[in-house]
Amino acid sequence: MLPIIFVLPLLQLIILSNAATFEVDNIKFGYIDNDHTSTSRALIEQFNASTYFNILTGFPSETLASYAMLKGEVDVVLEIPNYFERDLQKEKHQSIGVSINAIDGAAAGVENVYVSQIIQHFNKHVKVNLFQASDLQIQPISIETIPLFWYNKTLNYKTFMVPGILVLLVTMITLFLSGMNIVREKEIGTLEQINVTPIKKSQFIIGKLFPFWVIGLGLLTVGLIIAKLIFNVPMLGSLPLMYLYTSIYILVVLGIGLFISNFTDTQQQAMFIAWFFTVIFILMSGLFTPIESMPKWAQIITEFNPIKYFVEVMRMIMLKGSGFTDILPQLLKTLLYALIMNGLAVWSYKKTN
Amino acid sequence: MGITIRNISKSYKNVKALQDISFNVKKGELFGLIGPDGAGKTTLFRVLTTLLFADQGSATVAEFDVVKDYKSIRNNVGYMPGRFSLYQDLTIEENLEFFATIFGTTIEENYDLIKDIYIQIEPFKNRRAGKLSGGMKQKLALCCALIHKPKVLFLDEPTTGVDPVSRKEFWEMLKRLQLKGITILVSTPYMDEAALCDRIALIQNGKILEIDTPKEIVKHYPKQIYNVKANNMYRLINSLKAYEHNHSVYPFGEYVHYTDSRTDFNTEDLKTYLETKNLSNIYIDKTVATIEDTFMELAK
Numbered sequence: 001m002l003p004i005i006f007v008l009p010l011l012q013l014i015i016l017s018n019a020a021t022f023e024v025d026n027i028k029f030g031y032i033d034n035d036h037t038s039t040s041r042a043l044i045e046q047f048n049a050s051t052y053f054n055i056l057t058g059f060p061s062e063t064l065a066s067y068a069m070l071k072g073e074v075d076v077v078l079e080i081p082n083y084f085e086r087d088l089q090k091e092k093h094q095s096i097g098v099s100i101n102a103i104d105g106a107a108a109g110v111e112n113v114y115v116s117q118i119i120q121h122f123n124k125h126v127k128v129n130l131f132q133a134s135d136l137q138i139q140p141i142s143i144e145t146i147p148l149f150w151y152n153k154t155l156n157y158k159t160f161m162v163p164g165i166l167v168l169l170v171t172m173i174t175l176f177l178s179g180m181n182i183v184r185e186k187e188i189g190t191l192e193q194i195n196v197t198p199i200k201k202s203q204f205i206i207g208k209l210f211p212f213w214v215i216g217l218g219l220l221t222v223g224l225i226i227a228k229l230i231f232n233v234p235m236l237g238s239l240p241l242m243y244l245y246t247s248i249y250i251l252v253v254l255g256i257g258l259f260i261s262n263f264t265d266t267q268q269q270a271m272f273i274a275w276f277f278t279v280i281f282i283l284m285s286g287l288f289t290p291i292e293s294m295p296k297w298a299q300i301i302t303e304f305n306p307i308k309y310f311v312e313v314m315r316m317i318m319l320k321g322s323g324f325t326d327i328l329p330q331l332l333k334t335l336l337y338a339l340i341m342n343g344l345a346v347w348s349y350k351k352t353n
Numbered sequence: 354m355g356i357t358i359r360n361i362s363k364s365y366k367n368v369k370a371l372q373d374i375s376f377n378v379k380k381g382e383l384f385g386l387i388g389p390d391g392a393g394k395t396t397l398f399r400v401l402t403t404l405l406f407a408d409q410g411s412a413t414v415a416e417f418d419v420v421k422d423y424k425s426i427r428n429n430v431g432y433m434p435g436r437f438s439l440y441q442d443l444t445i446e447e448n449l450e451f452f453a454t455i456f457g458t459t460i461e462e463n464y465d466l467i468k469d470i471y472i473q474i475e476p477f478k479n480r481r482a483g484k485l486s487g488g489m490k491q492k493l494a495l496c497c498a499l500i501h502k503p504k505v506l507f508l509d510e511p512t513t514g515v516d517p518v519s520r521k522e523f524w525e526m527l528k529r530l531q532l533k534g535i536t537i538l539v540s541t542p543y544m545d546e547a548a549l550c551d552r553i554a555l556i557q558n559g560k561i562l563e564i565d566t567p568k569e570i571v572k573h574y575p576k577q578i579y580n581v582k583a584n585n586m587y588r589l590i591n592s593l594k595a596y597e598h599n600h601s602v603y604p605f606g607e608y609v610h611y612t613d614s615r616t617d618f619n620t621e622d623l624k625t626y627l628e629t630k631n632l633s634n635i636y637i638d639k640t641v642a643t644i645e646d647t648f649m650e651l652a653k
Contacts, residue, residue, distance in 0.1 A: 188438070188441070189434060189436045189437070189438035190438045190439065190440055191438075192404065192434050192436075192438050193432070193434060193438040193439065193452075193497075194455075195404055196402045196403070196404065196427055196430065196432040197427060197452070197455045197456060198424060198427045198428045198455070198456065198457070199455050351403075351404070
């Protein structure tokens with residue numbers, strides 16, 4: 001059992017961190033060039049030069065392009081109108097149509113950004129190349145933004161995904177193990193034998209918590225080593241602080257698990273309830289979708305999501321190097337949560353019914 | 354007094370598991386609770402071992418009230434549930450040590466109590482409990498239930514699913530424990546084991562039918578029983594059941610136990626009747642009632 005507990009989650013960490021990327025590449029790109037001029041070809045060439053797009057085909061008509069998108073052969077279709085170059089020179093203004101397959105909404109958003117960036121880039125060159133000197137005087141002043149990505153300079157998604165996925169694994173394993181535990185003893189009958197002994201409720205619960213607590217911290221340790229060795233995730237903050245927070249956090253998860261275990265009669269029931277909570281906790285943790293973009297009521301719910309705090313703290317300590325005072329709010333909330341959940345676990349464990 | 358039970362009742366939703374049960378078990382007595390599956394034996398055990406609250410009534414175990422002094426009871430009773438409920442992934446020795454520790458004692462401290470039983474399983478002490486045979490599991494469970502030197506021992510169907518030799522050994526062990534002053538309440542669905550108890554209570558559908566010593570209880574049987582045998586068992590039973598004067602007909606080993614509703618019953622009448630039913634080699638003789646007969650009669 002112990003190898004399973006350790007090996008499978010770590011495989012998940014390696015696979016998911018490499019696979020769960022927000023970058024979209026190998027976009028199948030199609031175009032309809034109604035202009036056939038050097039400018040239109042130069043624009044298409046820009047897409048060809050980009051590493052994100054695979055130029056697939058030029059379509060003679062919009063109908064054929066739509067048909068190709070329907071069949072899933074292209075993701076993005078760029079339509080360059082008639083007299084594109086001429087109008088651009090004469091009227092200094094032109095619009096082109098971009099159709100994006102939005103079946104995957106997230107990918108479509110990213111593709112839109114890529115397309116806009118390439119066209120903007122092209123825009124600048126076009127100004128230099130096409131316009132005469134006299135035109136330069138009436139050029140509007142443009143403001144350019146130069147973003148600096150703090151704490152993750154290259155916007156490396158692995159740098160923020162690895163800590164997040166590590167959080168998920170520690171949470172899921174400890175929750176499932178503890179959730180199954182007491183109910184398993186109920187199923188095989190050992191709980192009945194324990195219940196007639198003079199053991200105290202709190203002693204019993206602590207005895208149940210401790211092994212999983214150690215396993216959780218062990219999992220974190222191995223996960224951090226992998227994060228450093230394989231993904232080279234920075235570790236700016238203090239490790240003892242991270243362990244302090246994690247040790248309290250695991251208590252919350254174990255408390256929830258034991259609480260579930262006390263209220264169920266079979267391992268299946270426990271498993272489904274644990275699964276229900278993990279899915280909600282994970283999807284509302286801010287790991288995959290930012291909490292800021294959730295509706296107000298959902299944001300309030302996330303206040304009760306322990307994974308949210310763990311993801312925050314993990315990223316703060318690892319990437320930002322936050323100290324004790326920075327994570328104090330999360331630490332206190334988690335501690336309170338741990339006390340409540342374990343109190344409930346002890347209370348709900350009944351030796352008599 | 355070992356155990357006193359006063360008007361205990363317990364219901365699960367629509368099922369009345371125990372209905373107004375009252376009896377006493379004397380200190381140092383080996384008391385048997387005899388009844389079929391679903392009679393309420395386990396429920397009564399769970400009430401007495403403080404695992405379940407009764408709806409009505411009161412009970413004391415070793416002079417402790419099962420509700421108020423439940424903590425003292427847990428320190429002073431040993432309970433062996435019907436289902437093997439020790440940790441299967443711990444070895445014999447680890448299980449024993451674990452339960453000794455929970456009760457705040459050590460194996461050495463009460464070793465003399467379990468010695469007779471433990472030496473039988475000691476050669477396998479490093480084997481996991483899950484890998485033991487049925488008889489060895491029972492012995493280990495008994496050791497674990499005895500490790501804290503309990504005053505009262507509750508054994509819920511300890512011999513169900515155990516081979517006849519181990520069953521016999523097990524009862525011999527119980528007799529020895531009784532000599533050490535331990536009150537034992539044991540439940541069993543086997544009528545032959547009932548004869549080994551000091552006193553027995555026959556229980557069915559949550560009600561006590563009769564309480565007495567095994568010897569006395571068979572005297573309560575109101576009728577003369579006849580062993581009946583013939584060449585065709587199946588036809589014999591059907592014929593007897595169809596006989597207008599029958600009182601009870603039960604197969605009992607190679608015989609059929611038959612009682613007649615008439616007081617002036619003559620075996621010749623029955624023999625002629627059976628012969629008309631094409632049965633031959635007919636044998637009819639008087640026999641004494643067993644606990645099983647008594648139970649069947651009372652349970653009617």
